[in-house]
Amino acid sequence: MGPRAQIIDGKKLAEALYRELRLKMQGLEGNPPPALALVCVGEHPESRIYLRQKRKAAESLGIRIQPELLPAEAGREEIFATIDRLNMDSAVHGILVQSPLPRRSLEVEVFNRVAAEKDVDGFGALNLGKLCQGDFSGFWPCTPAGVHRILRSTGIPIQGKHAVILGRSLIVGKPLGLILLQRGPWADATVSLGHSKSQNLAEFTRQADILVSAMGQPARIKASMLKPGAIVIDVGLTRVPDPGQASGHRLQGDVDFDEVAPVASFLTPVPGGVGPMTIAELMANTLKAYERQTGWVFPFGGT
Amino acid sequence: MGPRAQIIDGKKLAEALYRELRLKMQGLEGNPPPALALVCVGEHPESRIYLRQKRKAAESLGIRIQPELLPAEAGREEIFATIDRLNMDSAVHGILVQSPLPRRSLEVEVFNRVAAEKDVDGFGALNLGKLCQGDFSGFWPCTPAGVHRILRSTGIPIQGKHAVILGRSLIVGKPLGLILLQRGPWADATVSLGHSKSQNLAEFTRQADILVSAMGQPARIKASMLKPGAIVIDVGLTRVPDPGQASGHRLQGDVDFDEVAPVASFLTPVPGGVGPMTIAELMANTLKAYERQTGWVFPFGGT
Numbered sequence: 001m002g003p004r005a006q007i008i009d010g011k012k013l014a015e016a017l018y019r020e021l022r023l024k025m026q027g028l029e030g031n032p033p034p035a036l037a038l039v040c041v042g043e044h045p046e047s048r049i050y051l052r053q054k055r056k057a058a059e060s061l062g063i064r065i066q067p068e069l070l071p072a073e074a075g076r077e078e079i080f081a082t083i084d085r086l087n088m089d090s091a092v093h094g095i096l097v098q099s100p101l102p103r104r105s106l107e108v109e110v111f112n113r114v115a116a117e118k119d120v121d122g123f124g125a126l127n128l129g130k131l132c133q134g135d136f137s138g139f140w141p142c143t144p145a146g147v148h149r150i151l152r153s154t155g156i157p158i159q160g161k162h163a164v165i166l167g168r169s170l171i172v173g174k175p176l177g178l179i180l181l182q183r184g185p186w187a188d189a190t191v192s193l194g195h196s197k198s199q200n201l202a203e204f205t206r207q208a209d210i211l212v213s214a215m216g217q218p219a220r221i222k223a224s225m226l227k228p229g230a231i232v233i234d235v236g237l238t239r240v241p242d243p244g245q246a247s248g249h250r251l252q253g254d255v256d257f258d259e260v261a262p263v264a265s266f267l268t269p270v271p272g273g274v275g276p277m278t279i280a281e282l283m284a285n286t287l288k289a290y291e292r293q294t295g296w297v298f299p300f301g302g303t
Numbered sequence: 304m305g306p307r308a309q310i311i312d313g314k315k316l317a318e319a320l321y322r323e324l325r326l327k328m329q330g331l332e333g334n335p336p337p338a339l340a341l342v343c344v345g346e347h348p349e350s351r352i353y354l355r356q357k358r359k360a361a362e363s364l365g366i367r368i369q370p371e372l373l374p375a376e377a378g379r380e381e382i383f384a385t386i387d388r389l390n391m392d393s394a395v396h397g398i399l400v401q402s403p404l405p406r407r408s409l410e411v412e413v414f415n416r417v418a419a420e421k422d423v424d425g426f427g428a429l430n431l432g433k434l435c436q437g438d439f440s441g442f443w444p445c446t447p448a449g450v451h452r453i454l455r456s457t458g459i460p461i462q463g464k465h466a467v468i469l470g471r472s473l474i475v476g477k478p479l480g481l482i483l484l485q486r487g488p489w490a491d492a493t494v495s496l497g498h499s500k501s502q503n504l505a506e507f508t509r510q511a512d513i514l515v516s517a518m519g520q521p522a523r524i525k526a527s528m529l530k531p532g533a534i535v536i537d538v539g540l541t542r543v544p545d546p547g548q549a550s551g552h553r554l555q556g557d558v559d560f561d562e563v564a565p566v567a568s569f570l571t572p573v574p575g576g577v578g579p580m581t582i583a584e585l586m587a588n589t590l591k592a593y594e595r596q597t598g599w600v601f602p603f604g605g606t
Contacts, residue, residue: 125432
């Protein structure tokens with residue numbers, strides 16, 4: 001049985017967004033560029049990979065990247081001092097704190113220290129609250145924004161559909177739920193949120209018109225757990241051992257791709273699905289932050 | 304068939320909370336009392352009823368009520384000026400803006416104008432965002448807080464249960480969903496949120512271990528829509544014509560009480576269920592706000 005699902009090419013979709021952002025940026029000549037500060041605490045290997053990907057994306061657009069590298073031992077006060085300095089610096093428009101922090105218990109406080117108008121990751125309380133209020137003046141977190149753009153790209157209406165989200169993180173599950181619950185033909189979904197403590201997870205996934213998995217459980221989603229024709233978005237990303245690779249490992253999503261492809265109507269791969277969209281949405285948020293702070297208006301509306 | 308469900312007496316549960324709050328207040332002698340400003344714009348008849356109920360509850364505890372009555376024509380600037388004055392007034396600890404405002408489009412802006420530490424209604428972006436983050440330093444909106452206290456009072460564990468919430472308002476549905484999604488044996492529910500645009504609502508309600516209806520659709524929830532043994536919480540409150548009443552109307556919940564009582568395990572009546580709890584939670588939030596702002600510490604922990 002060959003794959004029936006349309007495989008969503010996240011790289012291509014991200015490239016379309018970059019094309020839009022690049023055209024916008026071309027009008028800027030002479031003005032100081034948008035700048036994004038990336039605060040990294042410690043040497044988490046995956047953080048370094050993400051940092052490199054973000055830098056590459058930003059440079060291709062002409063967004064200035066300002067890395068702020070702090071030692072793993074940096075405490076609350078040292079991290080706050082860095083963020084305060086960036087908050088005050090009018091040449092910095094977006095501030096991203098790379099998670100996970102070595103001390104995870106500090107994360108919410110640190111997210112909340114970022115000035116709301118520079119909080120391009122959208123994890124601060126004020127931006128999350130605006131999302132809850134349906135107030136569009138805030139920033140949507142980048143991964144849910146990317147998932148929503150992927151859903152829009154399918155052309156399938158979301159309104160009235162049952163979206164099942166697995167994982168209730170601040171980064172993905174909760175903000176995505178709030179986005180899909182907004183009012184409008186582009187949202188208006190019935191939303192179910194399941195997680196590690198949910199009983200009978202498969203009962204929920206089998207009802208999903210749209211299934212978004214963000215659990216970090218490699219290949220957990222099997223064909224038998226799906227309603228035929230579901231849209232399946234895989235946000236999971238786990239490094240699993242793979243002797244066939246030179247590195248000895250590969251990245252595996254939450255979805256058992258080969259099993260699920262013949263059953264789903266649309267499916268995102270890992271890698272090359274949601275990941276590239278997340279980085280592109282971060283760049284879009286950075287341009288939005290630049291507009292809000294400088295009064296500059298980019299041509300042809302929002303992206 | 305007689306009623307099988309245990310009928311939850313919201314008045315009695317509220318009275319237990321008032322008893323706790325009253326004991327706390329008794330230690331205050333000599334100190335200036337907690338004060339709650341109630342901002343009313345226009346003459347919405349139901350707002351006046353709520354205002355009276357809140358005043359009565361506050362006075363029974365020794366909380367000072369400061370009504371701030373604005374004409375229905377009051378615009379953004381006039382409402383903002385009132386709130387700004389109350390924000391600055393150190394003798395006022397809680398500020399509640401009675402909704403609906405005559406101009407509903409102003410509501411979110413007005414909620415966000417209230418200083419976060421005085422936002423005892425918890426509808427401001429910062430408090431909603433904290434709820435989303437699982438940060439307990441904010442205020443929970445009063446109706447969801449009351450619903451959660453009702454659920455705790457049943458002694459039935461919430462963890463892993465399927466909670467179906469009907470209605471996605473800022474006042475009830477969305478914050479309640481976020482509360483039930485928190486981590487801990489007192490939460491950890493699988494949460495589904497349905498609303499007016501949901502397809503096949505009964506398919507969802509029939510799966511609910513806990514059903515919370517906040518739609519404002521009188522007697523919409525029938526026995527056939529329930530899983531036998533479900534906990535049913537009725538947040539609906541609609542004025543329906545009733546020639547049998549002197550006033551010509553009565554208050555009707557979302558649940559068809561007589562039909563549902565033999566099927567549910569627990570059921571809240573309307574009136575006398577969630578309503579009294581909402582007002583009691585407002586008083587609890589006002590004491591919490593007083594503690595945060597004055598440094599005063601009430602005895603025997605949180606309520």
